[in-house]
Amino acid sequence: MDESTVSLLDQVNACHDDDPSSAAAMLRRIDPAALPAERLPGLAFLLNHVLGEKLGAWPEAHAAFEPLLRAAGAEPPLVLRRQAAAAARLGGDDTAAQGLRDALAAAAGLPAARAEDVIALTAASFRVPALASGDAAQVASAVTRVFETQAWEAANPIDAAVAACANNMASGLLERPAGDLQHPALRAVVEDTARLAERFWLRAGNWVHHERAAYLRAMVANALGEAAQARSHAMRALALLDQHDTADAELVDRAFIELERARACRDLGFGNEAQTSLDHADALAAAFNDAGLDAWFAKRRAELGTPAARGG
Numbered sequence: 001m002d003e004s005t006v007s008l009l010d011q012v013n014a015c016h017d018d019d020p021s022s023a024a025a026m027l028r029r030i031d032p033a034a035l036p037a038e039r040l041p042g043l044a045f046l047l048n049h050v051l052g053e054k055l056g057a058w059p060e061a062h063a064a065f066e067p068l069l070r071a072a073g074a075e076p077p078l079v080l081r082r083q084a085a086a087a088a089r090l091g092g093d094d095t096a097a098q099g100l101r102d103a104l105a106a107a108a109g110l111p112a113a114r115a116e117d118v119i120a121l122t123a124a125s126f127r128v129p130a131l132a133s134g135d136a137a138q139v140a141s142a143v144t145r146v147f148e149t150q151a152w153e154a155a156n157p158i159d160a161a162v163a164a165c166a167n168n169m170a171s172g173l174l175e176r177p178a179g180d181l182q183h184p185a186l187r188a189v190v191e192d193t194a195r196l197a198e199r200f201w202l203r204a205g206n207w208v209h210h211e212r213a214a215y216l217r218a219m220v221a222n223a224l225g226e227a228a229q230a231r232s233h234a235m236r237a238l239a240l241l242d243q244h245d246t247a248d249a250e251l252v253d254r255a256f257i258e259l260e261r262a263r264a265c266r267d268l269g270f271g272n273e274a275q276t277s278l279d280h281a282d283a284l285a286a287a288f289n290d291a292g293l294d295a296w297f298a299k300r301r302a303e304l305g306t307p308a309a310r311g312g
Helices: 003-015 020-027 037-054 058-072 077-090 095-106 112-130 131-150 158-176 176-181 185-204 208-221 227-244 251-268 271-285 291-303
Strands: none
Touching: 003 020, 020 037, 037 058, 037 077, 037 112, 058 077, 058 158, 077 095, 077 112, 077 158, 095 112, 095 251, 112 131, 112 158, 131 158, 158 185, 158 208, 176 185, 185 208, 185 271, 208 227, 208 251, 227 251, 251 271, 251 291
């Protein structure tokens, strides 16, 4: 392991959304063989997210997977095969994409059609952010509806991949301007995709995944103006924290969930509960001691239209 290479990857993680060009320049300097094995999935995601999704350089992203897969050894993890197959597909190399799909299917013990489903979902999660509302809804709907079929009723080794991709897609759709979320088809697919993420996290994840899936459902419901549902999902997430987070390791999550609850309660006319939730969120946020989290909290607070903090 090369500490300087690990540090470079950490820098990419810190800036990839705000400065994708700089992130791409750093990615091009990273030798996958110098990274510990547990960091390779993160590198794989960033190759597709930065080079492909952000910069549109899909052939470059595809080419970057050759040394990454070589560094992973003879039996690369399923996540690396999946991300590599998505890059090959979006990079226009259908022969490589098919080979990677077949290798993923064999490694996971699944039919090729199921591997194709999850590769298509992965590829779409990188395509959808750049599409107009109608096109985004059409692409997202096409790749997610297959997971409602009988073929996906039983648990399998790539359930977590389905959950993560659906989670990322729903989160990305939520970042669109509020006007986009008035598009009927897009509204429907945001809710369906968040529901899909939760269904698969319940099969493949731990309680933190379950809590964050419920939080995502609350965010979606608030964005769509479904206050009663938003409050219900927020309460489910908070109940999971109450049950499992005995060490208070997820106080950041709790602060953001309380924001969603406060907005929902405000819209429902539950003034006292709204203020109590907001006060709790503010108290938790005051202890973040992290500039990035402080800015994220303030941004989300403003987006939700919550009143200014008392005394602030």
